[in-house]
Amino acid sequence: MTTLSVILPTYNEASYIEDAVKSVEFADEIIVIDSFSTDGTKEKAIAMGCKVLERKFDNFSSQKNHAISYATGDWVLFIDADERVSQKLKLEILSVIQKGEHLGYKIQFPHFYMNRFLYHKVDKVVRLVKNDSISFSGDVHEKLLFKGSVGTLKNFMIHYTYKGLFHLLQKKDSYAWFQANTAFKKEKKATYFHLFFKPFYRFFSSYFLKRGFMDGIPGLALASINAYGVFSRYAKIILIEKGLK
Numbered sequence: 001m002t003t004l005s006v007i008l009p010t011y012n013e014a015s016y017i018e019d020a021v022k023s024v025e026f027a028d029e030i031i032v033i034d035s036f037s038t039d040g041t042k043e044k045a046i047a048m049g050c051k052v053l054e055r056k057f058d059n060f061s062s063q064k065n066h067a068i069s070y071a072t073g074d075w076v077l078f079i080d081a082d083e084r085v086s087q088k089l090k091l092e093i094l095s096v097i098q099k100g101e102h103l104g105y106k107i108q109f110p111h112f113y114m115n116r117f118l119y120h121k122v123d124k125v126v127r128l129v130k131n132d133s134i135s136f137s138g139d140v141h142e143k144l145l146f147k148g149s150v151g152t153l154k155n156f157m158i159h160y161t162y163k164g165l166f167h168l169l170q171k172k173d174s175y176a177w178f179q180a181n182t183a184f185k186k187e188k189k190a191t192y193f194h195l196f197f198k199p200f201y202r203f204f205s206s207y208f209l210k211r212g213f214m215d216g217i218p219g220l221a222l223a224s225i226n227a228y229g230v231f232s233r234y235a236k237i238i239l240i241e242k243g244l245k
Contacts (some may be wrong), residue, residue, distance in 0.1 A: 002097050004085065005073030005131065009063050011035040013043055017158075021048045023084040023158075026094065027077065033067040041081075047053070061136035077209040078127045083109075084158035091153050093128060103148025104129040106223055109159045118215040118222065123164035126150060139182050142215035157160070172229035179237035190237035198234060 006027040010017060011034065022028060032045040032113070035057035055066050058167045064078065075097045079085065085093070089107070096105060106129040110117045126144045136142040182231050203223050212219035 002075065002100075003073040004075045004077060004080060004093070004097060006030045006077045007033065007058070007064060007067045008050075008079055008081065008082050009033045009035075009067070009070060010037060010041050010234070011046070011057065012037045012039045014039040014041045015147075016081040017041050017044050019084060020079060020081045021045065021089075023086075024077065024079060026090055028073055029071070031067050031070055033063050035063065035194065059139040059142075061138055061142040064136045064142065068131075068134060068136075074131055076129055076131045076134065079157070080159075082160045084160075086158055089153065089155040089157060092153050096151070096153065097128070100130070101149075101223060102151035104144070104146055104150045106150060107151040107157045108153070108155075109157050112158075112160045115225055118212070122156075124152060129155070139178065146182060168225060172225060173232060175197060176229060176232040176236050179233050180240055183233075183237055184240045188237070190234040190241070195231060195238075196233040199205035199227040199231040202230045 004027045006024045006029070006031060008020060010032055016038070017032075021032075024030060030048075030050045032040050032042075032050045032052045034052060034054050036043070036054055042054070051070065053067060053070060055063060067229075068076065077085075086093055096102075104126050107125040107127045109125060110125045111122075112118070124161075126146075129144060129146050130148065132146070134144065134146045136144055141238065203226070204211075206218060206226050207220065207223035212223045215222075
């Protein structure tokens with residue numbers, strides 16, 4: 001019988017963890033890799049029968065790589081606390097891991113913003129993979145590394161991307177500092193060209209090329225905030241370069 005492990009990274013996700021775990025209860029084991037939460041996330045995960053690992057956060061890849069070493073399933077599914085596996089996606093996952101036509105599968109993630117799913121803002125990310133020499137690389141937008149063919153699942157992952165405008169801006173700002181510090185350590189420079197062209201292109205790509213305009217006001221708002229995130233990253237690099245952080 002083919003087995004499935006779920007890996008779920010957390011930090012202060014007490015309000016989200018229960019629904020996330022319930023949506024993957026069909027898995028053979030659920031591993032929560034927690035960054036020493038202070039809101040009861042760990043206790044809730046233990047009460048629901050999860051295997052809980054604690055590790056001080058340094059970057060997203062290291063957290064997940066640590067958890068992978070504890071996964072015993074033939075396949076591994078990676079989810080976040082604000083994501084939910086729907087019934088249709090569950091059945092599709094169970095089907096494909098039995099057939100094994102590919103060694104990895106991309107899952108589609110429509111963004112959830114202003115109380116609606118934006119089906120023209122859909123990310124496709126490899127999240128389901130055969131447990132064989134897999135690892136992550138990258139500090140923020142980590143990439144799953146493995147060898148083998150990749151398929152794409154038809155059903156969407158339910159992803160409550162942003163808890164509200166404040167949370168979204170806070171998340172963008174946090175990522176911007178993280179990315180700016182990483183770029184500075186790699187001696188990457190930021191110019192005024194980056195400050196103006198890169199944010200404009202991100203807006204153009206999100207709103208026009210990826211048809212965000214078809215999602216109405218939420219699509220416009222999200223494209224604008226994404227552009228702000230890019231601007232913030234390069235502005236912070238310049239601040240670090242000038243010693244103003």
